[in-house]
Amino acid sequence: MNNCDLEKFAISGGKLEPPFQPQVTHYKAIVASNVPKISLDLLTADNGASYNILGGDGSRVISLKEGINTICIEVTAEDGTTKKYVLEVTKLSSSCASLQGLKLSEDLQLLPSFASNVYEYSSTVPYYLSNISIQASISDSKMKVTVNGTDALKPVPLCTGDTLIEVLVFSADGTKSQVYQVIVTRLQLPCFISFTDVSDQTEYECPVSLTALYRPVSIRGSEPKHTFSAPYIDLLTRRLKIDPLDETLLGENWRLPEYELDIKISRATVHCCYAYRGCSSILKLSELGLHAKDCTCKPSPALDAQDVTESKWYKEHVASVQKPDHRVKHVIQFKKRRKIHEERKCRVASATLWCFARLVIIVAAMVDGAWVCITRDLLLFWQMHTGDFPEHQQVMLGVQGILIQLSWRYLYVSSEHVSLYKLEFTFSDLLLLLNLESVCTSSLSCG
Incomplete structure (x- = not known):
């Protein structure tokens, strides 16, 4: 009663895309430029249902114009339920030049x-x-x-x-x-290419890889023409746009594929890449890949153990009980890199401590007279602002800060193993190094 589906939907002079299914309501079709009209072949799924072609005179024969022609079919069930099917027919222009x-x-x-x-x-x-x-x-x-x-x-x-x-x-x-x-x-041939003509070997050689040109590319405007294999020139110019031969800057659209040169190289004659195994074939370079794939002289990808164990060399040098002296009298010496690294670290640490000690002595001599003055100024400053005398620890911290600014800001000490520049550590570390804290404390009490 409420079935408003089409059972059949087809057109003359074209095909529906996607293929017709009752539940799909939108379709497209393309017809040639010489098709003036199409006919619709419609059938409802329910005998009690009916359809109506909207627009025009309702005829199943539709006249077409160039471009898109939209056709709507309305299906009505017995109970009044409706469904619309939409078809877009594109009539190609006689001047249309495009592939489908x-x-x-x-x-x-x-x-x-x-x-x-x-x-x-x-x-x-x-x-x-x-x-x-x-x-x-x-x-x-x-x-x-x-x-x-x-x-x-x-x-x-x-x-x-x-x-x-x-x-x-x-x-x-x-x-x-x-x-x-x-x-x-x-894809590039996984073997060395040997031209039959020596002049071809030189003419078709990439100046970077020194092998036969593969996908040749030249530098636009270069004179004489600079030609390279595409993978190598692309790698060299990935960051720096410079001609590898004369180091000139590359302009825009510098890359010029040499398709004609590729054809010329492909027609050159070459030896089989398995000539060293007895193949005497001479053929065009463009045919070498297929020949190499099925060449009878091609070595097996799987290793035959018998080819090794039955060889004269294996029997003489490995399988024989009496091995040559040069095979048994040898010494393997391992370099103890970890131990060498640890010894080097110890030398650097010793040199560092020596520099620290020398530096502290110099600084102590420089500020021997200034220590008491700095401490006295700190005490007076504190008393003026707080009305009381500071603790011993507070005075030491203040002195450390001043001495660091005076003595370490432009420090540069170098030795054979270590260089120190603007070191960041507290002055108490140096005092503890040479046990000078007691001296400073006594100087503070004297002040």
């Missing part, structure tokens, strides 16, 4: 995720992947798509570093176009 989707083969990830109004992407692939396919989706069959100027279905060969892929889409009427850029980065 963009994917890479091998389920590789695009960064950022695809959006029709985002035109720059990047992706990282394994080092052994030598080509890739681009899957570009268009919403209008009259639109054309090319990849790097060729057929979109043709695989794109990858360089050993960065490969710039340009997806060009044309509008249905051919008046507009839009370029989507994808930079595909192959």
Whole structure:
């Protein structure tokens, strides 16, 4: 009685997004620029329910204009309960030049995720992947798509570093176009690259790593051109924007990727990285990753103990009962760093105490005559303000403060092991060091 759901909801010339479900009430659809109208295919879940297409003449055939067309369907149950379904149909303009989707083969990830109004992407692939396919989706069959100027279905060969892929889409009427850029980065080969031509080894060498250039980047405006491998120049200029070769300051937009040079390097011929194990293959650098992955001369990742224990060297130097003298007559000497550190601390402490003692004697000699004067002034000052004489401890504290200001403010004592500058400790510590407190007490009583 109160069932106001649709059982079927479809349109001609397009698909609903998301796919129809009775409980979902909002949908979207995109149709080509050459679709003038669509037809609605509707069916209520309850035979007693009815629907009404709001707006227009109520017909199930809807004429479309370029842009967004909003269609509302109201379903009424037998008891009067109503529900509205909303459909937004976007009719593409014949001059629209945008992709509906963009994917890479091998389920590789695009960064950022695809959006029709985002035109720059990047992706990282394994080092052994030598080509890739681009899957570009268009919403209008009259639109054309090319990849790097060729057929979109043709695989794109990858360089050993960065490969710039340009997806060009044309509008249905051919008046507009839009370029989507994808930079595909192959991970660096985990092996040394040996070119067959010695001149290539020198020409394609990074001046920082002294190995083959990987993802070459040059300094804009440098003459002659300064070219580096991207990971190294990025590391060197992370904090200081300075050209490593001539130490000149780098300006804005100094980083210039060398995609053409990357293509040239990838076409150069190289030896297999397992040539030292007997592989004699010579191939293009762009194909080295896949070859190295499946090379028959590639060493096993697991260590075979028999390869070691059955070797001549192992039997002669380890397994033999009669070991060579140089293997058994050796001395291991451990450096007692902790003991050396403790001895050094003791020497520093002794030097410090010696400096303290020397300093106290100097200060005592300097203030021998001033001690009584300072104490007498303190007593008079206290009596004038309080009318009474202070305790012995109060006088000592006052004297300490004055002597510290006079004697320690610009103190600098140095020896071979220690330097003291503006030390922070009380004068009573020094007095206790040389047992001078009794002398000061007697001087105070005499005053």
